[in-house]
Amino acid sequence: MKMEVLIATMKRDSIDFLEKMNIESDTVVVNQLGDIPSNQREYKGKKLIIKNALETGLSRSRNMALSLSTADICLIADDDIKYVPGYEKKILETYEDYPEADIIAFQVDRIGGKRNKAFRSSVHWENKLSLFKISSVEITIKRQSIKKKKLSFNENIGAGTKFGQGEESVFLTDAYNRGLKILYVPIKIGETDVSDSSWFTGYDKTFFKAKGVSFYLMNPRWHFLLYMQFIFRKYSMYRKDINLRSAYLAMCEGKREYIDLIKGDRND
Template identity: 30%
Template structure:
């Protein structure tokens, strides 16, 4: 099986990029976008030039940038990708031996799928999904998947003109939600998305780069996101989200104050021009 058909797109922050193929157990060609941010990034400022290396027979291209924003990072990887199948990745994922073959086998077995969502074991307390069957993803269940679950036929994404939003996620103006919005836009563009039970690897233990508790910013940013995801139904889905999670999320502000903050985010989202 030709592993050159697959290219991993790694979003990294303040990392020694040449160490990542070994740490992550990368088995395919890869593009690593390493964003150098803040004081920690100054250590690597002398290494700003782009780089290409052959590591264990795989072509590893490194783009170092003094910029921030995970959407920007993922778009840089996507726009520079060349392979038939692309795999989104984060720098804290450790991949199992043979994962690359499993990806290609799944795409070959399912020509109906433009995008496949794979299992990657999240660290305890951050689990949002685990696929137990092969099934089509719809408007009812697309919102649970992180970027590192997503593999896609590159040409289908390019033809559809889908890219990551620069508004949401680490380093962006608003908190997480960029992956849900990306899959939302894929569905809107008519791409077929399926989930699969194949397992690729696991997430290392680390601290979230964006979650700082259920603060006012958390609820406000969630409202902004829901405007882009649900439009006129954002008020309804926002209340449903808080009601379902009120014991965990609303202990400090209460359900109705949390909802009022979310609504202010929805209204603010209406004033933002799409990118």
């Protein structure tokens, strides 16, 4: 099996950041609003594909990178991840151990902030509820599996859009609903510094509007139940920033705005 790291980045004019990421495998870089010299096609003896793009939006970058990839296994990456030595071997060996898995989530530790994440300590085959525990940079994918199911990231949500989060949960839910097998393994492959997050601005109305959209897309019929479980279960997390009623109403507002956005796109 061959693996590629799929990196979404912005406004780069060089590949210096790959050194900080400790890249040691074949790589695809989608560089929005930047200009890395197009003749750069190798990095430390490994294949490097670079696409400079004028379009913005994290989900759009993810989809573009997937379309450029030719690998068996793809690792979803942001440009602020630092990978552990031997990460490629760890990932490929895990797929050999679990050949039935279509998607495997690994451990990417969070450092430098208050939003640290407690990872599960045992292997777990994911279900609709446990998918919420997975972040995008923890995801690896069998490329042919998602290609056969015609899966992609929703380009109307995620960083760089009006609804700036939740694209990974929607993607994983779509994959699960279409019969793909998703596994979590407690193996660390990297870490990310969250001290200066570019998308998280607090538990405000914008945050809950985006949550409302992602929950709606994950379960259009029973999304309001997801709203209720989240606002009650996570109340201690956000209670200093917004009250329970306002959080719920923001979710509903986000859903309405998303539906209007999609209707507008169809009418154009």
